[in-house]
Amino acid sequence: MNFKLVIWRQHDPDDQGEFETSEVTGIDPESSFLEMLDQLNAKLGREKKHTVAFDSDCREGICGSCSLVIDGTPQGPHQVTACQTYMRDFIDGATIKVEPYRTNAMPVIRDLVTDRSALDRVIQAGGYISTTTGPQPDPNSMPIPPAVQEEAMDAAICIGCGACVAACPNGSAMLFTGAKVTHLNLLPQGQPERAERAFNMVNQMDEEGFGGCTNFGECSRVCPQEISLDVIGMLNREYRRGVAAQKPKHRAKMTAQ
Amino acid sequence: MITLDARTPEGPIENRWQTWLDQHRLVGPRNRAGKNVIVIGTGLAGSSAAASLAAQGFKVKSFCYQDSPRRAHSIAAQGGINATKDYANEGDSVRRLFVDTIKGGDFRSREANVWRLAQLSENIIDQAVAQGVPFNREYGGSLATRSFGGVLVQRTFYSRGQTGQQLMLGAYSALQHQVAAGNAQVFNRHEMLDVVLVDGVARGVIVRNLVTGEIERHAGDAVVLASGGYTNVYYLSTNAMGSNVTATWRAHKLGALMANPCFTQIHPTCIPQSGEYQSKLTLMSESLRNDGRIWVPRKTNEARPPGEIPEAERLYFLEERYPAYGNLAPRDIASRAAKGVCDDGLGVGGTGRGVYLDFRDAIAEHGRDSIEGKYGNLFDMYQKISGDNPYETPMMIYPAPHYAMGGLWVDYELQTTIPGLFAIGEANFSDHGANRLGASALMQTLADGYFVAPHTVTHYMTQSGDRVGTDDSAFDATQDKVESHIASLVDVGGSTVAQDFHREMGNVMLDKCGMSRTAEGLSEALAEVRRIKADFWSDLRVDPGVKELNQSLEYANRVSDFLELGELMCHDALRREESCGGHFREEHQTPDGEALRDDEHFAKVTAWQYRGDEGDPIPHDEQLTFEDVKLATRSYK
Numbered sequence: 001m002n003f004k005l006v007i008w009r010q011h012d013p014d015d016q017g018e019f020e021t022s023e024v025t026g027i028d029p030e031s032s033f034l035e036m037l038d039q040l041n042a043k044l045g046r047e048k049k050h051t052v053a054f055d056s057d058c059r060e061g062i063c064g065s066c067s068l069v070i071d072g073t074p075q076g077p078h079q080v081t082a083c084q085t086y087m088r089d090f091i092d093g094a095t096i097k098v099e100p101y102r103t104n105a106m107p108v109i110r111d112l113v114t115d116r117s118a119l120d121r122v123i124q125a126g127g128y129i130s131t132t133t134g135p136q137p138d139p140n141s142m143p144i145p146p147a148v149q150e151e152a153m154d155a156a157i158c159i160g161c162g163a164c165v166a167a168c169p170n171g172s173a174m175l176f177t178g179a180k181v182t183h184l185n186l187l188p189q190g191q192p193e194r195a196e197r198a199f200n201m202v203n204q205m206d207e208e209g210f211g212g213c214t215n216f217g218e219c220s221r222v223c224p225q226e227i228s229l230d231v232i233g234m235l236n237r238e239y240r241r242g243v244a245a246q247k248p249k250h251r252a253k254m255t256a257q
Numbered sequence: 258m259i260t261l262d263a264r265t266p267e268g269p270i271e272n273r274w275q276t277w278l279d280q281h282r283l284v285g286p287r288n289r290a291g292k293n294v295i296v297i298g299t300g301l302a303g304s305s306a307a308a309s310l311a312a313q314g315f316k317v318k319s320f321c322y323q324d325s326p327r328r329a330h331s332i333a334a335q336g337g338i339n340a341t342k343d344y345a346n347e348g349d350s351v352r353r354l355f356v357d358t359i360k361g362g363d364f365r366s367r368e369a370n371v372w373r374l375a376q377l378s379e380n381i382i383d384q385a386v387a388q389g390v391p392f393n394r395e396y397g398g399s400l401a402t403r404s405f406g407g408v409l410v411q412r413t414f415y416s417r418g419q420t421g422q423q424l425m426l427g428a429y430s431a432l433q434h435q436v437a438a439g440n441a442q443v444f445n446r447h448e449m450l451d452v453v454l455v456d457g458v459a460r461g462v463i464v465r466n467l468v469t470g471e472i473e474r475h476a477g478d479a480v481v482l483a484s485g486g487y488t489n490v491y492y493l494s495t496n497a498m499g500s501n502v503t504a505t506w507r508a509h510k511l512g513a514l515m516a517n518p519c520f521t522q523i524h525p526t527c528i529p530q531s532g533e534y535q536s537k538l539t540l541m542s543e544s545l546r547n548d549g550r551i552w553v554p555r556k557t558n559e560a561r562p563p564g565e566i567p568e569a570e571r572l573y574f575l576e577e578r579y580p581a582y583g584n585l586a587p588r589d590i591a592s593r594a595a596k597g598v599c600d601d602g603l604g605v606g607g608t609g610r611g612v613y614l615d616f617r618d619a620i621a622e623h624g625r626d627s628i629e630g631k632y633g634n635l636f637d638m639y640q641k642i643s644g645d646n647p648y649e650t651p652m653m654i655y656p657a658p659h660y661a662m663g664g665l666w667v668d669y670e671l672q673t674t675i676p677g678l679f680a681i682g683e684a685n686f687s688d689h690g691a692n693r694l695g696a697s698a699l700m701q702t703l704a705d706g707y708f709v710a711p712h713t714v715t716h717y718m719t720q721s722g723d724r725v726g727t728d729d730s731a732f733d734a735t736q737d738k739v740e741s742h743i744a745s746l747v748d749v750g751g752s753t754v755a756q757d758f759h760r761e762m763g764n765v766m767l768d769k770c771g772m773s774r775t776a777e778g779l780s781e782a783l784a785e786v787r788r789i790k791a792d793f794w795s796d797l798r799v800d801p802g803v804k805e806l807n808q809s810l811e812y813a814n815r816v817s818d819f820l821e822l823g824e825l826m827c828h829d830a831l832r833r834e835e836s837c838g839g840h841f842r843e844e845h846q847t848p849d850g851e852a853l854r855d856d857e858h859f860a861k862v863t864a865w866q867y868r869g870d871e872g873d874p875i876p877h878d879e880q881l882t883f884e885d886v887k888l889a890t891r892s893y894k
Contacts, residue, residue, distance in 0.1 A: 028532040035536050038756060041809070045754035045798040051809050057497040060539045061638070062422055063328040084641050109468055110806045117445060120325050124437040128430035129389045132312035133305075133707045136383035140344065143398025144391075153391045154368060156426065157419060160327055189389045227414065 001087055005040065007052055010108050017108070019097075029088035033068070033076060034059060036087055037098075038113040054112040060085040062222060064094045064159035067114050067166075069099040074163035074222050081161065082225045101166035105173070105209040108191040116162050119176060125204035126197040127180040128187050142188055155182035157225045164219030164227075170211030175219035177201050178231030181238050198235060199242025259514070261864055261879040265669045270885045271351070274373045277669070280462040281712060282719040289314035292718050295462055295477035295505050297449045299326030301421075301699060302682025303483030304428035305706030311435035313711060315718075319432065319441055320464055321501055322380055322448040322499055322811070327429040330485060330497040331702065334841060335542035335635065336405060337413035338385075338699040340378040345402055347410045354412065358697060359886045361407045361587055362662070362690020363838035364860065365517070374688050377704040382414055383788070388427040393414050403631075405695035406543050407587035407893070414694045418542050418635040424699055447473070448811065449741045450505045452480060452511055453731050457678035460578040460725040461732065461779055463739045467811060470804035472736055474727040478718045479677050481710060482508060483702075486661030486683035488521055488589040490819045490826065491771065492763020494658035495527060495540040501815035502822050505665050505684050514759020514864035514877060516666035516686035516820065519830035522693055522839050523772045524659035524810070525591035528612040528642055528652075536756075538657035539642055541614070542635055543695040546584045548619035548628060551575050551595070551653070553612050556888055557602040563651045574598050574612075579806060582893040588796045589839045591854075591894060592656035596772050597850070599655070606653045615651035656772060660698060661828075662689040664838065666864040666879070670713035671705060675866075677721060682707035686862065690837025741878075743803055746813045751796030758793045758820075762786060766823055774830050775843045778808040783827045784832060790820040825865055825874055832876060835859045856888055 002025045010017030024040050031039070034056050041051040057065040061081045070076040076085040090096065100112045107115050156179070164175035181198050184190035190197070213232055220229045266273040266280075284292060292315050296307040299321040306317040321329060323337035354375040359366060379725070382400070388390065392414050393401040402411045416423040433443035446467040448656040453461040453474070461476035469783045484504035488494040509515045526541045551572045559566065574594055576583040586594070595612050598604065605611045620628050625648060629636070636647045642652070665680040667674045667687060672679050682702040689697065769775075769782035793816065800809045836845040837859070864880040 009355075028534060030531040031534055035534050038536055039534055042754045042756060045282045045800075045809065046752050048752065048798065050780070050800050051754070053806055053808050057323055057328055057499050058330060058333045059498055059537045060333055061641070062333050063323070063330070063497065064325075065323065065328050072696070080641055088644075113806065116324055117694050118435065121328075121442070123430065123435045129387065130434060131387045131431075133309040133384060133431075133711065135380070136387040139383060139386040139392075140399045142386075144394050144397060145398050146394045152389075153416060153423075156391055156416075156423060159327065159422075171789040174660065183391070184389050187389050189387060 001029055001092045003027065003036070003093070006095060006097045008099045008206065009052070009111055013107055014111060027087050029086070031087045032059065033070065033082050033085040033087065053110045055059070055084055062159060064161035066161060067101050067116070069095050069101060069166060070111055072091040074096045074101060074166040075161065075224055079222060079224060079226070101162060103165050103171040105171060106162055106165060119160055119162060119173065121181065121208060122173060122177055122201055122204045127184070129184060130193060143208050144188065148186055152186045153226060155179040155231050158227055159225055161224065163224065164204065165210065166213065167218040167222040169218065170214060170217055171180065172213045172219070172233045173205050173210040174213040174235055175227055176225065177205055178235035179227050182231040182234045185234070185238055194238065195242045195245035198238035199246065202235070202239050202242070259674065259866065259877050261666065261877055263367060263402060263668045263879065265367070270369060270372045273369050274376060278712060281716040284715055284719055286314055290316060292316065293318065293477040293724065294479050294481060294714060295475055296320070296483060297462065298329065298483035298684070299429070299432070299443070300331035300483060300485055300682060301425055301428055301702035302331035302684070303329070303704040304425070304432045305703050306481055306483060306681060306710045307441055308428060308431035308435050309614045309707050309711040310714065311438070311440035314440065314725045317435070317441040318444065318477065320444045320447045320449055322446065322467060324445055326432060326443055326445065327426060329425065329455060330500055331699070332422050332425040332495070334699055335418045335540065336544040337403065337415035337420045337696040338381065338424065339412050339696045340382045340414060340700070341375060341407070341412060342379055344400060349410045349412050353410065354378060356886050358409045358688065358694060359690070360891055361694035362692055363854065363881060363891055364690065364856070364888055365520070365837055365862070365881065366688050366690035367881060368883060371688050372707070372885070374701055375703050377708045378700050381700060381703045382710060385424055385427050385577060388431060390416065390423045403544060403547060404585065406546060406585045406591070407582070410491070413544070415544070418544070421699060424703065428703070438813040450483070451507045451735050452675070453735045454511055454675065455725045455729060455731045457676065459675050461727065463732070463735050468806050470807065472740060474732045474736060476724055476727045478721050478724055479679065479714050481679045481681060481714060482665065482684050483682050483706065484684050486664065487819070487822060488658040488661050490763070490822055491658040491767045492760050493530060493535065493538050493767070495524060495538050498537065501818065503815050503818045505680065506818040506822055508665060508673065508675065508678060510867050510869065511675065512867070513678060514666040514866055515663070515825060515863050516864040517663040517829065518826045518865065519770065519833060519840055520662035520691050520838065521658060522588055522660040522662060523592045525588055525656050526614065526654045527657035528639065529606050529608060529655040531607070535641045540657070541652065542658060543637060545614060545632060545635060548631070549584065549614040549616050550618060551584050551612055551614055553598045553603040553605060555603070559605070563615070572598065572603065579893045586692060586893045587692060592772055593841060595656055597890070611653040611655045615653035616647060616656045617651070620648065630826060658767065658771070660693055662686065662691060662693055665794045666862065670716065671710055672713065672717065677717065679710060681710050691840055698779045743810065743814065746797065746810060746817065747799050747801060749794060749797040749799070749801060752798050753796045754798055754809060755816040758789055758797070759816045760825055762789045762820060766790070766826070770826050770830055773841050775845055776831060779827045779831045783824060786820060786823040786827065793817070795822060811893055828864060828874055829865065832863065833859055854890070860888070
């Protein structure tokens, strides 16, 4: 198969950047999108031209390194990661546009590589259960109904790729944050920190420059893990609980006699 | 002569770890903030060790080449994690897990380490659940378990087919908690390029900031390598694209001995290769072998689709050959059997390098819903990659390089032969002998990271002396060495990208130092790898610009180390004149084609000393003794 690729080239964060057109020929239909880019880079290397920088690691859809926008859709047209997008699904001879994520909170580092460390900082604000290594209770002393485990797991499978943010017209990270809050807040282990978790993570999202949610639903539509919009509802609910918990508590005061 | 002393505590095996814990020295809570630990890699071992040490109050610097610590390749582990909870009331015990692991490793691992691993397995499950890891549950809400290859009990805990991901996110969140608490610092997009030694003791590391290209110096009281395994030496493997041997190899070149490098695992259930430019192979969890039946057509050049081949014309080769374990035979045995039937011309799929993994009978017996509940996401993944629906037509699988049992030699305290330098997880050679059992890698990485290294590293730091500053001349010298290596890669100025050399080398290694090896083939491989190395250094193309993000440079740098490792693996495989576990020398087999061990000469660990241009590497042996489990021929029949 042959393709014409229109790829975003940007030397560094301060560079203005521009599209560059290249052609690849003789591509195996069973090649993944990234393997097609590997072949482009091998060709560029032979021609002593600069190769295209893009992030990838596991190449099996679980590490979340992929961060391409293919023909306008984050991760590509099939709601799977770019590494699991195959050339057999494109028309031979097609022109394909490849861009990096474009959103304020995740700036471009070079070509198709973006800085997603803001997502780590959102997790640092509360995306964990505050326990440390040491003796813990036997898990069966705290039964968890399979339905609850399943629901938590449906949210916990988020791979943190950031496609949700890239797809959102507001650049919102609420699907990402909502998934983590849903995972932890549904489980009994997550109860003690439930309110402040949502509150702190939402504040950190704001600080990083992610936008708010206005229910476009683009995030869930592109999510390779098919995380449901329900997690955003959960995040809003938990955030209100967090706001309520911030108000000073009215305790009966003991007065000196 | 180097003597390899494992420094294992004396006494009955079940008490040794407690004996060690009771006697090790401690750092008082007030003094811990004055001690710095450097941890390389943020997979399960690295993240868990960094989080645990930070939680004790030590200052931890954690490094990963990925853009986030959560992306380390532990995230891709699927099937599960073993523990001796015996929730299924099958009479499971620490001793049984110990025996299974020693036997599964074909009697080439150290007894005391394996016992400790089995002992700690329960704690890992407790720790993970406390972090919020959503393991699968039974209807009553208790933890669910399933069985895995090479064992007769159900001791494997799992989160659907994404157990590695969930455990990884648990360890990652524990590390992020410590970052928030101010005890740990994570340096993402930083790659370690050398260890700094002062008077033979590890005192820090040189890393490259992959975004700016700056070379940075970091000093520490101890250095922990948790940089994973090296099966990317085969080019096509189930590892991530970036998985590399650089951290451990650079340590090896400084004097850390590399143990059993030829012990690599070829995993039986992977999606077969489809084309030349494929960049990696995808594993399908071994757990599928619980319900899937593996077969090939009995006649060669079978043209009928699998559904039309009648029962009598199917060869269920594992069930026939190993009736007791059947489809759950250990990985090395299942892989070789699959290779054997394909060598006989019975393989299926476009390349003839595939066997069927069939769920027809399981779906008929348990119903589609039950199978979907257990393996739904794996079936989806298979369909996404291959385009076939495994509920209707059998999967096709073939063995692929997956795991390195070999690695840096470590003693009982997981310290390498360089004082102050520790290796944990897949980076060390430790517990799996010549073959690793399924669901044991997650167990070992987390045992090392949560429960062993935090204590042994602490113990070491009570006697590590004063920290050396990054202005020491040793840092200057090591940084110069690193910079000149980078410059030499760029200066080759050829026109072939590193991936092409890597692919060529991988083909040689898989063919001649893979599932089946001969003295002749290994000698040829040595010569071919040397030739590829020479080509690499004369025609490599790397993008110019070392002070910027340069992925072609990162890749070339890693391949330069794989090329050297490949030679060492061939030396090791040549010297080990026996077959054991994943190391199968065709000269050493029983009349019916099973591995033939030579316990008299090779019941030992071979740890290699690097000599570089001065000559061939020098082997040193650690004799293995088996007092708590009897040396026996492994039989799964």
